[in-house]
Amino acid sequence: MTTKHKADETSHVDEGIPLHEIPDVASPVFSEDGTETGDQSFFHEVRLNKTTRFNFLLSVCLSLVYFILGWSKSQIGPAFLDLMIISGVNLEMGSWFMTSYFFGRLIGSTVGGHLYTKMNHHLVFVASLLLNGLVLAVIPWCAYYELMVATHVLNGILEGGMNLTLTSKAVSVWGSTPRGRSYIQIMYAVFAISGILAPMATAPFLLSNSSREPNSTSWTSRSNSSMELYMTSWTHVSNSSEKPNMTSSTSRSNLPSEPHMTLWINRTTSKIDDVSTNNIIEHNDTSRKVIFPAENTSKLYVAYSISASLTLLSAVPFVVLFLKSKRGVVTNLKNVKHDYFGNISLMIKRLQLVNIGLFSVVFGVIGQSLGNFITVFCVQYLNWTKVAGAMMTSFYVFATLVGNIAGIFLVRLLKPDTILLLSTITYTIGFVGLSVSAYFYEDAGIWVSVCVIGVPFGMVWPTFISWTNANFIPVSGYITSYLLVTAHIATMLHPLIISYLMEEVSPLWFCYLCTVEGCISIFCTLMMVIYTKFS
Template sequence: GWVSGQRGASFLDLLLVTHTDITLGSLLLTLAGLAALTGVLTGGFLLDCTGRPHLMMAGAMLLNAVFSGVIPKCTAFPLMAALYFLAFFAFANFEVVTVSHQAKIWSSGGGAYMQGLFFCYALGAILSPLATQPFLAADNNRSSKTQETSASNDYLSDHAEYLTLSADTESEAGNDDRLSFYEQNQAAHDLVRSFNDSAVGYQLTTTMEIASTPVVTDDNVEAVIVTGNDDTRVFYAYLMTSVLCFSSGLLLLMLLRFPVTGSQKPEKTHPGREGKRTGRESLPLLVVCVTLACVYFSFSGCISFPDFLMTFVVKELGWSKTSGAHVTSVFWVGLAVGRLSGVGLVRVMSPARIITCCLLALLTSLLAMLLAALFRAHWAVWVSAAAVGLSVAVLFPTGLSYTHQRVSRLTGRLTGVIIATPTLTSMLNPLLVAHLMTQYDGVCYVYVYLAETSLGAVAFVVLHAVSAKSAMTTQTDTNQPEAECETGFIDGTGV
């Protein structure tokens, strides 16, 4: 949770370290999604082959500690991208092995523990942005849509030609003075190009900042340029992450010496259910495709929504990075509250009703954030960010339970495919969101997730209709009435 929460909070400062813009920097988040996809599949395969979960967990956590500690020191973007991929590849290996092994230890009586595990994930994601914020760079490149940046842009564009003429017609000046005028003129032109190259005006050159408004008079030219933006101390935030991962890896190594095993209790079976499950083992291709589409679109907000949340509020709304870190934590607070409430919610409502309510709440929350951004209602952004986190909190675990009940028994292969599918969001959304925010408007960030959630809701309706028809067919063939709602596949908790 700490690692995931830090990813979005430190994104802008990693761009400063490598001197890249948002479009190119979004490849970091895409690589994180690709690493998660390959890490989940590789980790599950290696676990089946080796049968050494403790060793794999410890090794993955220690590798993550090493890579996390050196990522902010890479000024070359290709090197940072490579280490970023390796760090999240190790992270994904740790995640899949941990969840699989803990489910084996806790068996059918560990539903509440599994919910507690998801809550700890959210708790780490809450604290991480708050701990990262003091080490972020100063808010020198606030939103381009503020009046100050627009005025600077217009001023430099209007006076660039004047600077050139002034330097060329300064006949009384000596060679040294001419050189000084030339350097000032060249620096001014560089600034104009850095402003004009950004389609919406907020991709400033990260190695230069305007320290004060240039003063141009009939007698002289004064252009004050400062090479700042190197004041980021994000390395110390990643160093904290490295220390936490290293200490966790050492604790996991202790499990090699003192292994933990669970009592293997036989799973409860109910008469008549085996026949129903057997009838669904051979899934129609349409059901599989709609299931994956529903998972991909409905759960995208839970995975990649906070990655660009700080970038959105800083660049589009003109907030400070401190406020951006806080609103990111507010999202994770909503997620944590939702995870806790899910423990009791799955016992009184069916998975289908929970998913329906969550999707409606998610659509409403995203629409509220869109209106808040358009009308600059900053207080509503805080409320809608918490509401988005609350709405997506139980979607994924409840979706697994729904698939287990209505579509097919969750075999290891099907579970791996379902878990790996949402990682495609982390690969594609950063590229799409960064391109739209750069070429059009920062509000496109909200439009993307609103569109994906809408498509996910439609996919879920189709999935529910197809699974209901399949259930009726199975009921007719077996002459066994199907219960309207079964309990979750892990102690009824819907995990």
């Protein structure tokens, strides 16, 4: 069954508000004493109208959770190298942290799509935020590789479920009106702000080593002030607690000249042997030699403790919302129609459904590459410090913030499909510039290219959600689940591909792969423009 779309026909259902109190978002708004507010200021309307006031409070709380999700996700990239050191793995194995995280988000989005209409959203946020805070606090203490992967899966499940509920709720709060489209941009602007602050807050607690070159056997530092991690096998003592001979010239040939602490880790006996003091410390279960300068140990747990505290505190407003709404969940969410908009044939609409899924995939993997691998790219290929790489991540997110802020106003001037087309073309050109600048080691070109990429990229996803909701199909729990699941399937596999190409072929494949994905996104956007024109 098809229906002809009208912007003000989008269902508008809010949790905890009696349905008869929810006004038509396109109709005049009345104050509690019956006086029509007309086109008066938004804050004047908030003051006079109880429903608008509740929706405003709900919007602020949803934005707060988006801030937390952006903070948590943006912390992964800068912390990635330290997480690999904590668990004692190289880049190829470390990529499973991101894969497991997005696998968890895939599970969370899938389950959340089925439970969206069956559970109290306020209580879902409370439980998810409390559990997520505890998981974040545990992550930097996971010296076992398998435990590190498992905590990232759990973190992904919780954040995936929250992200689905957030997206669906954000679309429903104000409907497919200019106010609603601007609010979606504001939500992602808040996400971008947290993405700027998280790397900056994480950087002071990272190991202060200069750039290093990871490979399958060792990470060798080029600075006397850095940490050297030697992934050497201890095969001749793998079944005993015997210490290796540290007096031979061979075993000490690679030791740094600075004061240090030398540890041999025998995972078979689950012990660490501090050669300098002969102290035995219980630890994990593989064999490797680790050399740390005594004054240079990881404080990543401090950064993750900050994240955990913010996450736990953000649960408080939803407890208040739940008590304020009294009635809890509005079951009439099931009455929201899921019909396609427009008078085009059903086959074309189904093909467009596949197209928006492909666009979601491409957008997800590009965002993942920029958010999680740009620090690694700057450290490995451009020989930047990790702090400089973290600052590049913050600069990219700042550029997306500029795009979000611009989008708040552009969505009222330009059609969503026009913004999408201009944005995808612009950031693809930026990827071409990034590739050329990186090839010639032009640092200035790198910064300019990342800016050209970030500004339009920041407008894309919220505009895409608005276009889908206004021109294709209402963005309900099921549609949000479809978009997020397709994106997370790709982002679950993408780290394995990009890390393999960066490590085994060349780090430049970070740029090349993003350029190809940008071209695919242009194709998907063209299909959306054509659909809009003929629907």
